[in-house]
Amino acid sequence: MLPVNFPSAFCALVWYSLSTSVGCKGLEKYRIKGGVRLSGAVDISGAKNAVVAILPAVILSDEPCRIENIPHISDVSTSLKILEKLGAKVEHIDPHTVEIDPRTVDKIEVDHDLAKSMRASYYFIGALLGKTGSARVPMPGGCWFGERPIDLHLKGFHALGAESVQLEDGIIEMHAEQLLGNSVYLDTVSVGATVNIMLASVRVRGMTVIENAAKEPHIVDLANFLNTMGADIRGAGTDVIKIRGVQQLYGATYSIIPDQIEAGTYMAMAAATGGDVLVRNVIPKHLESITTKLDEMGARIEEMDDAIRVRCEGPLHCCNIKTMPHPGFPTDMQPQIAVLLSIADGTSTITEGVWENRFRYTEELQKMGAQVEVDGNRATFNGIEKLTAATVKAVDLRAGAAMVIAGLVADGVTEIEDIRYIERGYEDIIEKLSRLGAKVERVSD
Ligand code: EPZ
Secondary structure, rough: OOOOOOHHHHHHHHHHHHHHHHOOOOOOEEEEEOOOOOOOOOOOOOOOHHHHHHHHHHHOOOOOEEEEOOOHHHHHHHHHHHHOOOOOEEEEEOOEEEEEEHHHHOOOOOHHHHHHOHHHHHHHHHHHHHHHHHHEOOOOOOOOOOOOOHHHHHHHHOOOOEEEEEEEHHHEEOOHHHHEEEEEOOOOOOOHHHHHHHHHHHHOEEEEEEEEOOOOHHHHHHHHHHHHHHOEEEEEEEEEEEEEOOOOOOOOOOOEOOHHHHHHHHHHHHHOOOOOEEEOOOHHHHHHHHHHHHOOOOEEEEEOOOOEEEOOOOEEEEOEEEEEOOEEEOOHHHHHHHEEEEEEEEEEEEEEOOOOOOOHHHHHHHHOOEEEEEEOOOOEOOOOOOOOEEEEEEOOHHHHHHHHHHHOOOEEEEEEEEEHHHHHOOOOOHHHHOOOEEEEEEEOO
16 A cells, blocks of 8 residues: 555645634625735646546546645535445545545445535436446536536437436436447537546547537546546547447556636736736636636736746736636636626626526625626626625625635625635635735635
């Protein structure tokens, strides 16, 4: 067994048990005193949307895997707990590294409460189906943006030969006597369906072709991890992914890519506060659409190999944004950039091109004085001089990040409730912001 560095493994275990058992109750909140220009450097953590796909993928291996650069977020601790309840052995090597042995997985049903606490729990369907031919997984929870169907996931599983049994209280049960490679066209570009079909098909005899596939960085990261284990996946990052099934997958050591959206969020914070921030441990290519828009709004962006410096002296300029699947402007940066448009010169618009209802957070921004009107999938912002502090809610993960940005720029002390959403996706956000000079604290009612 691998040598375990006890002290760091111990503190990782403490974090892990706390974040799964105690977590942050609904009564905890952030308190932010606005008006500070952020300055200094921030290190970006591993990508949430990559790690929540890669952890279930370990089930497909015939040997233990070591995953590095995992972020300290509750979606990770939940995924690890699901793996343990399925029978896998999880060992914390250090605060950002786990070793998972899937050889002892002996169940096909995912814990109901854990599945409901995040969106990506449904990736265990593809992984369990691909490894065992069966899966029983409750409909996932996660952020609400209106209807979040899974018809394209099921279309992919059925194309491979699986039968689905929709049981009472929303449990999805899939069985397959034999899975065979097939072609699947995704009517809508879907990250989740692309991930799930990849997971279900990687050990399936024959060729599976996913057409109109999602191209996000986390799709490529999953494909790279699976190929490191011995899979044969080509085309990830394009809209046609070809997966030639293999009979065996081997143990691997793999490091998660930096989080594109966490990086974009800190870039937006730097621009919003008129600061000067070096955002380190990034892949600039993943941030091109965000960099382009911040530049258009008047920020000064300097790209290095694995870092981006964001400065902003003058006022922000208005602009129009349309969110699209990658490489378009990411929908997961939509609420954050909306805060900048709320205080930019002139009138700006955001057109939401992915989700049917991702503007709920604007009601919270209006409590802080933002002049914003929502009409269907378009929001129009008339920029104002300053936001005013208020008590607001994090209505979902990225909306919560937007409230943090609003608190950083508002006059006075803003309190943000329901911070559990934020801590699903942002590692050590209070510590990282404090190191940038922000006046933020986490308090309990
Ligand atoms: C992933 O969600 C991300 N979550 C979301 O990030 C992100 O907003 C989204 O991709 C788009 O980039 C994770 O990766 C864990 P989709 P997912 O399937 O997979 C429709 C965050 O903040 N659709 O790409 O659920 C769907 O309604 C989270 O980190 C179907 O019609 O999104 C939507 O309109 C929030 N049928 C569009 O496709 C399906 O079967 C894109 O959804 C599946 C999706």
